[in-house]
Amino acid sequence: MNSPAPLSGFDVIVVGNGALGSSLAVELAGRHASVALVGRAHRPYAASSAAGAMLGCFGEVTTALLDNAYGQAKFDLDLKAKDIWPEWLEAISGGVSDGRDILTASGTTVLLNTVGTDHIDTRNFAAIRAMLDKHDEPYEKVDPGDIAWLDPDPNSRPLEALHIPGEHAVDSGRLLRRLERTARDRGVHIVDAQATAVVTDGDRASGVVLDDGTTLGAGQVVLAAGVGAQELVDSVPGLGDHIPRLVAGYGVSVEMSTHDGTQPESVIRTPNRAFACGLHVVPRGMARVYVGATNIINPRPLANPVLRDLEFLIGCAHRQIRRNLWSSDIAKINVGNRPVSLDGFPLLGETPLNGLWMMTGTYRDGLFLSPLLAREFARRLSGEEPELVLDAFAPERAPLAGVSREDVIETTVEHMLATGYEHHWNIPTDWQEYLAADLKPIYRQWADEIDTEFTPPPELLASSRLHPTMVEWMRSYYDNCRERFGAPGSSAGPTLGDRVDEAAETLTAALVWTPRDDALALAAHATGQNVGDLDLNAAMPDDAAETFRSLVRRRADRVPLEYLTGRARVFDLEFEVGEGVFIPRVHSEAMVRDVLARCSTERPRVVDLCTGSGAIALAIAHLRQGATVTGVDLSAAAVQCAKRNAERLGARISGEVEFVEGDASDPALLGDLHGGADLVTANPPYVPHSLQIPPEWAVHQPREAIYSGWDGLDLTRAVADTAIRLLRKGGVLAIEHYDAVADEVMDILWSAGFTSLTSHTDHDGFPRYVIAEA
Incomplete structure (x- = not known):
């Protein structure tokens, strides 16, 4: 210790001299409390001293944050924190300055570049912009070519950019020094030591034990030591x-002296990606920049940089931001350890041990939230009425799970694959789909092995496969919570x-071409509802869920949707279809409409060749x-299907219809x-x-209803001959065809004796059918 002050009698002991702990000590001392601030001067393992210290919340927005109720609650804290930083910086500057002298960046520029994946980068970039709009935060769209300091490798060029003028950065080292000086000036007792245990007096915390055996006593103890707080929690049995x-x-982060003596004016960063913060370059003055930062979940803190992470970080920096960083000096390598709880959210509030409090950030927001949380905790420790709602983040709790297990698994797979792209991997074009398909069952099984009811957040689900100790901790915590709080409620299960x-x-x-529409159709079929009646917020019964999963697996194998539901809807009529029968398509609607307009006979005699369903x-x-209609098909299965459809639709069919089995190329037909x-x-x-077509047709529908010779026109020739024989003079033929052969079809019909030929397009604008007169 550097003070002769007594070792007991403090109002509050704050363990941890990072941004959170130091800010709280400053705030408490400003309220005339007697405070001891405990922590090694060189801050081993700390996150604050290695941080880029970006003062922003919008640049940190992700879709995962917005899709999660607890993430939204944390973002609400961020919104409150952003407004008090100017006042806070002035307050801790002791009248020497207004605090702006430790700002190192004028705003933040967020890049959407071509390094990551659409699922993560594009959506997160859009989420940032949406929240800026929602909260009326000023920003401007920027042409990446106009960002003067930006000079990425062409393979990493940015597609879009936006500048947030209100999101700055501070020099974390200078911030911590200023907080320490302010704390000293306000009478805080600075203790250069490590706390190793919490001292208890009955059901209360009464102090801490230091690594030299000394005991400090106080009425209240606050653990603000980041991941180092865990050792102190463990020192109290059962806590x-x-x-x-x-x-x-x-x-890992690095500080570099730039090769050309320049630095950017603003923070330049990408959206958060791959289980970590986005790549960011922060100006630090005097031709120096901070480049950060990696994030690897580990059971315990690490003190030294790992080559893998250092190589990855500096490689990203010169490829994605500025090429001549390749030739710049690495002036300093920082190693930090962010506190990450087993459910991914901060620990904020009093523990079950009276007088023992926990105050942690998570990932990137501890430093940013420090003035807001310091003021709130000072109020609570002083017995004042709280201003912030922190109940969800109380230290003692069941795991916070704002999303379903399937969402966690999906996110885990997405970020694992995104990590590969940011590592600049090169894989065959279609391998991502194969890898995703293989990884999902792997992570689903792994989640089940950890616990069948509670699910860790994605980054912990992924990293725990490498750390058996972490799995033991999860299982123990989940079992304890199940006994105390019960199993997760049904609301935590997946909704429809x-x-x-x-x-x-x-x-x-x-x-699959229309994945969401097909998923909705299969969900409706599995639950016996119409798509428009589905309640997506409701649970799906277990039997329907199993049916749905089976249907989705078959659709993923490219079995046609209509075969799975047994129905196809065209002409505003619903038809039964099944394997072995060609599925009617919407392309035929225009042909029927146009040919009926061309046929003026009031009660026509009609023949439909190759009738299928x-x-x-x-x-x-x-x-x-x-109308009197005869449908003809070579397939007995098709004819039987057509007859069933006629019976089903009898009330809506005003004409006479019969179906017969026959060959359209038979000269004696009808x-x-x-x-x-x-x-x-x-x-x-x-x-x-020879034509390659999707498996919905090539594999699953009857070949005789799909293929017709080397040019696809064998049956077209036969139909032309049969139709000219069956039709009266002036009768009308309408025939569908492959879009690339309209001219060939018209030549076939001319040769068969048809006149007044017209070619027509389908609803997509492709040549699809010809109408002709006999």
Whole structure:
């Protein structure tokens, strides 16, 4: 100790001389409390001294933060903290300055570059902008080419940028020195030692034991030592049973003297990504910049930089921000250990041991929140009415879980893959989908092995696979909480919306065209509802959830949606479909509409060749009263399906319809109708054998309904010959075709004897059918 003051009789002992602890000591002393501030002068393992000290909350926004009720609560604290920094800096500057002299940056510029992944970087960039708009925080969109100091490698070029003029940075070293000097000036007893245990008196904390054996006594003790506070919690038997344990978010940062003697005016950073803070470069004056920072979850603090992390950090800096950092000097390497609780949220409030308080930040916000939390804790320690709502973050608690287990697993996989991209990996184009598909069941199984009910946050789920000790801590905490607070409530389980989101991600990875729409359709089918009636906030019954998972797996294997639901809706009619029968498509709607407009016969005699499920035949009978329609198909299964559809839709079909089994290329087909038909329609198989098409058709639908010879036109030729024989003079033919062969189809129809040919496009604007007269 550097003071002859007595070792007992303090009002408050603050353990931890980082930004949080020092700020609290300053605030308490300003209220005339007797305070001892305990911590090694060189701050081993501390986060504050290695921090970039960015004074901003908007640049830290992520989608994960906004999707989580507890994340939102933490962001609300950040919003309050940002407004008090100017006043705080002046207050701790002792009248020497207004405090702005330790600011090192004029605003923050956030880059969206081409290094990360769309799921994380693009969405987080959008989330930052959305919150700036929501809270009317000034910002401006910036052309990355106009950011003078920015000169990244072309492979890492930024796509967009925005500048937040109100988010500055301070020099963390100068901030800590200024806090220490202010503390001394206000009479705080600075104790250069490490606290190793909490002293108790019955059910109260009465002091701490130092590493030299000395005991300090006080009426209140505050643990603000970051991850180092865990040793003190462990010193009281049973105290930590229901407090989420603190582990280390070990990180490396560097300070560089720039090769060309320059520095940026503002902070330059990317959105947060890959389990860590975004890459950030912070000006530090005199041609120096701070570059940070990595984040690796570890059971205990680390003191020395790991080569892997140092190489990664400086590689990112010169590739993503400024190329000539490659030639700059590394003046200093910092190692810090952020406190990370087992549920990922701060510990703020009094513990079950009366008079023992905990005050931690998490990840990047401890320094930023320090003046706000210092004032709040000073009020509470002084017996005043609290101003902030911190109940959710009380140290003793069940794990805070603002999202479902499936969301945690999804986020874990996304960030693991994003880490690879930021490491500049090079993998085959489609491997990310394979890797994602393989990682999800791995992490799902791992989460189950840790605990079947409680789920750690994504970064801890990922890192715990490497640290058995961390798994033991989690299981112990979860078991204790289950006994004390009960199992997680049903509200923590996945909602129907959660399951749909997960399914949409699965189907996206499987390259399904409309993943979310298909996921919603399958959820509706599994629960026996219409899509419009789904309550995404409700739970899905277990039996329906199992059915849904099975359906999603099959859809991810590219089994057509209509086969899974057994239904296809076209022409405002719902048709039964099943494997072995061609699925009717919306492309046919325009053809039916246009050919009926071309056919003026009031009660037409109609033949639908290659009828499949009977959709076109039944649509014509539905739309043209008095029509008599015969549907023909080579497949017995298709004919039976068409007959069932006719029976199901009988109340909506005004015309006569029959279905027969027959070959459209048979010269004797419907011989008694020779020259008697007013209208012939056909959607024949028309895919060339050599054409690569999606598996929904190529694998799962009947080949004879899809392929038709080397050019795809074998059945088209047969239909033309049959149709010209069946139609009366002036009768009309409508035939669908592959979009690239409109001219060939028209030549076939000319050669067969048709006239007045017109080519038509479908709803997507592609040539899709020809209408002709006999």
